[in-house]
Amino acid sequence: MKIYWKIGLGVAALLAVALFVVWYQVASIGHEALRDVATQANLCKTVGCSEGIDEASSYLAEEFGLSPRLVEWCTGVDTLSERMGSKGLVNRSWWIILLYKPCGEPILE
Secondary structure, three states: OHHHHHHHHHHHHHHHHHHHHHHHHHHHHHHHHHHHHHHHOOOOOOOOOHHHHHHHHHHHHHHHOOOHHHHHHHHHHHHHHHHHHHOOOOOOOHHHHHHHHHHOOOOOO
16 A cells, blocks of 8 residues: 555656646746737836836736736747647647636637
8 A cells, every 4th residue: 555655646746747847838938928029019128128028917917807927827828829830730739728728718809
């Protein structure tokens, strides 16, 4: 019985690390996407562009009814979705749909 606990804890630890890596990657991609938006909108006043990123994030949060942190996640998933589509993968695969869940229903026009 003791070996099953060790296996279970090992699997849980691997799952926690995998979830952290996914969160970190998507958040990083979203941060870079927000930096691009802030740069294109001439919102950057310093080298790090933190105020421009905050302003772009706040505007998008207000526009779509999300928190600024969730805007970073959703723009990261958008960018990831575009990258996957450019590599010939299915743009709206189950993985991307799962990552979009916190963002709510997409606005389709």
